[in-house]
Amino acid sequence: MADLSNDFAGIRSPNPFWLASAPPTDKQYNVERAFKAGWGGVVWKTLGEDPPIVNATSRYGAVTYNGVRVAGLNNIELITDRPLEVNLQEIKAVKRAWPDRAMIVSLMVPCEEHYWIDILKRVEETEADGVELNFGCPHGMSERGMGSAVGQVPDYVEMVTRWVKQHSRMPCIVKLTPNITNILGPARAAKRGGADAVSLINTIQSMVGVDLDLMAPMPTVDGYGTHGGYCGPAVKPIALRMVGEIARDPDCAGLAISGIGGVSSWREAAEFIAMGAGNVQVCTAAMTHGFKIVEDMKSGLANWMDDKGHRTTADFRRAAVPRFVNWEDLNLNHAIVATIDQDLCIQCGKCYIACEDTSHQSIAASRTPDGRRRYEIIEEECVGCNLCMHVCPVDDCITMHPLATGQDKLTWKHHPNNPMRAVKEAAE
Amino acid sequence: MTADLSAGPDIAPGRLSPQALAEAFDDAHPPLDRRQALIEASRCYFCYDAPCIEACPTGIDIPAFIKSIATGNTRGAATTILDANIMGGMCARVCPVEELCEEACVRNTAEEKPVTIGALQRFATDDLFDRGLQPYERAAPTGKTVAVVGGGPAGLACAHRLALLGHAVTVFEARDKLGGLNEYGIAAYKVPHHFARREVDFILSLGGITVQTGRALGRDITLAQLRCDFDAVFLGMGHTGVRALQAEGEDMDGVMNAVDYIARLRQAEDKGTLPVGRRVVVIGGGNTAIDIATQIKRLGAEDVTLVYRRGEEHMSATWKEVDWTQTNGVKVKLWAQPRRLIGWTGADGTTAVKEVAFEYTQLDETGRLMGTGDTFTLFADQVFKAIGQTFIPSALDVAEPLEMTGDRIAVDADRRTSLADVFAGGDCVPGTDLTVAAVEDGKVAAHAIDRMLKG
Numbered sequence: 001m002a003d004l005s006n007d008f009a010g011i012r013s014p015n016p017f018w019l020a021s022a023p024p025t026d027k028q029y030n031v032e033r034a035f036k037a038g039w040g041g042v043v044w045k046t047l048g049e050d051p052p053i054v055n056a057t058s059r060y061g062a063v064t065y066n067g068v069r070v071a072g073l074n075n076i077e078l079i080t081d082r083p084l085e086v087n088l089q090e091i092k093a094v095k096r097a098w099p100d101r102a103m104i105v106s107l108m109v110p111c112e113e114h115y116w117i118d119i120l121k122r123v124e125e126t127e128a129d130g131v132e133l134n135f136g137c138p139h140g141m142s143e144r145g146m147g148s149a150v151g152q153v154p155d156y157v158e159m160v161t162r163w164v165k166q167h168s169r170m171p172c173i174v175k176l177t178p179n180i181t182n183i184l185g186p187a188r189a190a191k192r193g194g195a196d197a198v199s200l201i202n203t204i205q206s207m208v209g210v211d212l213d214l215m216a217p218m219p220t221v222d223g224y225g226t227h228g229g230y231c232g233p234a235v236k237p238i239a240l241r242m243v244g245e246i247a248r249d250p251d252c253a254g255l256a257i258s259g260i261g262g263v264s265s266w267r268e269a270a271e272f273i274a275m276g277a278g279n280v281q282v283c284t285a286a287m288t289h290g291f292k293i294v295e296d297m298k299s300g301l302a303n304w305m306d307d308k309g310h311r312t313t314a315d316f317r318r319a320a321v322p323r324f325v326n327w328e329d330l331n332l333n334h335a336i337v338a339t340i341d342q343d344l345c346i347q348c349g350k351c352y353i354a355c356e357d358t359s360h361q362s363i364a365a366s367r368t369p370d371g372r373r374r375y376e377i378i379e380e381e382c383v384g385c386n387l388c389m390h391v392c393p394v395d396d397c398i399t400m401h402p403l404a405t406g407q408d409k410l411t412w413k414h415h416p417n418n419p420m421r422a423v424k425e426a427a428e
Numbered sequence: 429m430t431a432d433l434s435a436g437p438d439i440a441p442g443r444l445s446p447q448a449l450a451e452a453f454d455d456a457h458p459p460l461d462r463r464q465a466l467i468e469a470s471r472c473y474f475c476y477d478a479p480c481i482e483a484c485p486t487g488i489d490i491p492a493f494i495k496s497i498a499t500g501n502t503r504g505a506a507t508t509i510l511d512a513n514i515m516g517g518m519c520a521r522v523c524p525v526e527e528l529c530e531e532a533c534v535r536n537t538a539e540e541k542p543v544t545i546g547a548l549q550r551f552a553t554d555d556l557f558d559r560g561l562q563p564y565e566r567a568a569p570t571g572k573t574v575a576v577v578g579g580g581p582a583g584l585a586c587a588h589r590l591a592l593l594g595h596a597v598t599v600f601e602a603r604d605k606l607g608g609l610n611e612y613g614i615a616a617y618k619v620p621h622h623f624a625r626r627e628v629d630f631i632l633s634l635g636g637i638t639v640q641t642g643r644a645l646g647r648d649i650t651l652a653q654l655r656c657d658f659d660a661v662f663l664g665m666g667h668t669g670v671r672a673l674q675a676e677g678e679d680m681d682g683v684m685n686a687v688d689y690i691a692r693l694r695q696a697e698d699k700g701t702l703p704v705g706r707r708v709v710v711i712g713g714g715n716t717a718i719d720i721a722t723q724i725k726r727l728g729a730e731d732v733t734l735v736y737r738r739g740e741e742h743m744s745a746t747w748k749e750v751d752w753t754q755t756n757g758v759k760v761k762l763w764a765q766p767r768r769l770i771g772w773t774g775a776d777g778t779t780a781v782k783e784v785a786f787e788y789t790q791l792d793e794t795g796r797l798m799g800t801g802d803t804f805t806l807f808a809d810q811v812f813k814a815i816g817q818t819f820i821p822s823a824l825d826v827a828e829p830l831e832m833t834g835d836r837i838a839v840d841a842d843r844r845t846s847l848a849d850v851f852a853g854g855d856c857v858p859g860t861d862l863t864v865a866a867v868e869d870g871k872v873a874a875h876a877i878d879r880m881l882k883g
């Protein structure tokens with residue numbers, strides 16, 4: 001039976017599912033409910049300086065995609081709006097009552113050393129297991145020189161991380177913003193500053209929609225709207241890529257990674273862990289379904305691990321990292337073509353029109369003698385792009401099959417069409 | 429139809445080809461494939477404090493198991509189901525979901541189309557069975573022993589939970605096979621491919637359950653002896669008797685108890701050997717009446733009429749089951765009761781049924797059923813009595829009798845009888861006669877027994 005217990009940068013928790021710093025971890029009441037439901041740990045809602053910030057009313061916008069609610073969530077909330085002392089007392093009480101769960105405190109104070117010294121001392125007294133530096137909030141706080149305003153400047157990241165490591169015994173997780181061109185900049189800076197781990201992603205700057213009656217961005221506050229932070233299932237691919245970049249970066253070696261962004265079930269967790277994460281954090285899925293979803297996350301992950309013969313998450317952590325390569329390392333002599341299973345085909349024609357209008361005209365449309373529609377792949381034309389397979393509404397009706405080309409592996413680096421080839425080869 | 433009215437009853441085996449019979453008795457509601465299951469699972473809202481859970485007598489955490497199907501955690505889905513209901517596979521096939529979980533589904537409000545919970549439950553449990561997985565492990569032995577009388581849903585559910593909790597269980601079953609009505613009673617097309625047996629095997633594979641078949645309480649063993657030899661006793665004997673029609677002539681040839689015929693049908697290696705009347709009359713308005721009417725029609729009876737003495741709203745069968753008989757071509761006649769069976773006497777002197785005379789009925793001002801005096805007659809080569817089963821307490825000791833509620837064993841909320849170490853559940857205690865209710869009784873009793881033995 002799989003063992004889900006987790007050691008993340010020295011922080012132990014009974015399972016790798018933590019709640020991300022956000023409303024679900026805003027206060028003792030929520031967090032205790034979460035622990036009762038079985039979450040392995042929480043990152044407390046970001047603490048700041050007193051007086052606390054004030055939140056606007058109307059805070060979330062959501063994308064409903066073809067009837068699926070909250071495919072993406074956008075929020076314009078800030079950090080905690082409760083007094084620091086109240087939060088600290090609750091953190092201490094909860095940690096006492098739940099010693100086996102991970103209790104991480106998220107922090108965001110201005111970029112001056114004394115602020116960090118002060119708050120770290122007070123957090124330390126709560127006996128929390130670690131701190132997470134919120135360098136990611138993309139709205140409201142960044143305008144005040146905090147959050148992603150820090151996270152976007154690697155030098156600041158390094159500086160603040162160094163202060164934290166210097167003035168605290170606690171493991172330090174640096175939470176990264178995705179609102180940046182190259183995620184490795186702040187990740188490496190965190191490493192240089194002495195961080196034990198990074199967590200990513202925080203929310204992506206977004207505008208979820210325009211209210212076409214009010215003519216204002218959504219969600220609207222008294223007739224106006226602002227940009228917010230995007231999260232939920234829609235952002236997982238972006239988060240996963242960024243996690244992978246850090247996991248395979250030699251300069252970031254040794255840095256633990258907490259995967260965040262669109263984790264909605266055990267499957268995304270397994271993907272993040274395979275791509276180098278040591279654990280995952282969840283916000284939107286809990287906000288959409290309640291804390292109980294962690295039950296399926298745990299049993300689903302354990303059952304999958306049993307099926308695969310993994311005893312602990314360490315057994316497959318980073319398993320996909322070596323296969324995450326750059327495009328120029330892909331084998332250009334590898335060839336696949338689509339096949340349509342005529343028994344499964346429902347004759348909707350979606351594959352045909354996708355290929356005909358937008359790809360390579362590799363599907364032939366015809367009628368059988370009895371008048372039925374028939375779609376067939378023209379193998380010689382098919383470039384193996386997968387588009388038809390993706391648009392086909394029937395699982396396994398269109399599948400991709402390798403063609404035996406009989407040719408050796410050939411990457412762009414060595415391809416005759418590559419004008420830079422000689423240079424590269426000489427360099428190797 | 430013209431029938432030769434001088435040649436005696438038209439009852440014959442093999443009215444349909446073997447192939448037609450195989451089709452007629454295959455899965456009435458084929459399972460969902462993975463894709464269908466995923467689409468259906470995505471319809472579940474994952475409600476909080478979900479009404480469907482409350483509507484399930486065993487309280488299966490339905491939204492949780494459906495979520496697990498949606499995430500691809502099918503094994504997790506199956507264990508969520510089986511944790512609450514070890515016969516989740518059987519219940520997925522036989523529960524009247526239209527009056528239980530699916531009736532409570534919030535999707536009914538907007539669409540009148542509930543999530544097909546039963547079908548999803550089957551998908552998850554079938555997957556576990558097909559993969560041959562055993563999700564349970566027994567607790568350390570407690571050294572306590574429990575006798576379970578009756579190997580039907582109530583008895584087996586009780587035995588499984590007790591064994592899981594570490595007790596050593598012995599099941600005494602009067603018949604030669606376990607399963608109770610799952611094996612001998614449920615309509616064949618609901619549980620084809622020996623599902624009842626597969627489920628029994630799964631339950632026993634946990635270990636800790638010794639089975640003694642062919643051993644009946646009251647015949648081979650006594651309650652007093654069991655109470656002496658075991659730390660606790662659970663009675664799950666189901667119904668042991670069948671109600672009489674109280675119509676003149678009901679002992680004639682060709683008149684049968686539906687449950688006996690169904691048991692024969694369920695056990696028949698070759699359904700082509702069963703005697704099938706050309707014109708069949710079924711009397712009753714419950715599950716059993718529906719099931720015999722539909723099955724005899726599917727065996728090739730030409731003309732099947734189900735006659736019930738009250739209106740459709742009084743039938744214990746659900747609307748869906750009534751619809752089902754009708755899509756199978758059974759004629760349903762309401763508000764009529766049998767008065768007299770008319771026979772013909774053959775050359776050998778035996779009398780076989782030929783016609784049934786009915787009287788129309790209505791309710792009087794006080795709500796009592798009464799005949800209107802108007803009559804009609806139906807030709808019948810075969811008549812099935814399906815007006816209900818009863819519990820006959822003859823198996824119980826006369827010396828120390830159990831308290832009864834009506835004709836059933838009285839129990840409290842823990843399913844404890846008037847004897848402190850004797851528990852009972854299923855059809856032999858008051859309540860709805862459903863597989864799922866029997867399983868719940870067995871489970872609740874097992875926990876009460878466990879508390880008593882550990883207490």
Ligand SMILES: Cc1cc2nc3c(=O)[nH]c(=O)nc-3n(C[C@H](O)[C@H](O)[C@H](O)COP(=O)(O)OP(=O)(O)OC[C@H]3O[C@@H](n4cnc5c(N)ncnc54)[C@H](O)[C@@H]3O)c2cc1C
Pocket residue numbers: 522523524577578579580581582583600601602603606607608609610613614615643644645646664665666667668687690715716719823853854855856860861862863864866
């Ligand atoms: C024809 C028919 C169709 C039905 N269809 C459905 C349906 O579709 N869905 C549904 O939910 N319910 C259905 N039911 C009801 C359901 O089958 C019962 O409610 C359920 O089986 C009750 O379980 P039980 O364990 O109490 O009794 P049973 O299933 O009757 O099991 C009792 C067991 O005890 C044994 N036994 C009896 N006396 C003794 C004794 N003295 N000593 C030892 N063993 C003994 C019997 O042989 C039997 O194995 C149907 C019932 C019938 C008759």
Ligand SMILES: Cc1cc2nc3c(=O)[nH]c(=O)nc-3n(C[C@H](O)[C@H](O)[C@H](O)COP(=O)(O)O)c2cc1C
Pocket residue numbers: 020021022023045046073075077078079080106134136137175201202203230231232233235260261262263281282283284285
């Ligand atoms: C309403 C809301 C408030 C949030 N507040 C914070 C915060 O205070 N501190 C922080 O580090 N991240 C905050 N986040 C970001 C989340 O912690 C998380 O990084 C992000 O939502 C991505 O995860 P998800 O896709 O599981 O929601 C917030 C997110 C939401 C939706």
Ligand code: SF4
Pocket residue numbers: none
């Ligand atoms: S979830 Fe609804 S009820 Fe609760 S605070 Fe938000 S708007 Fe109000």
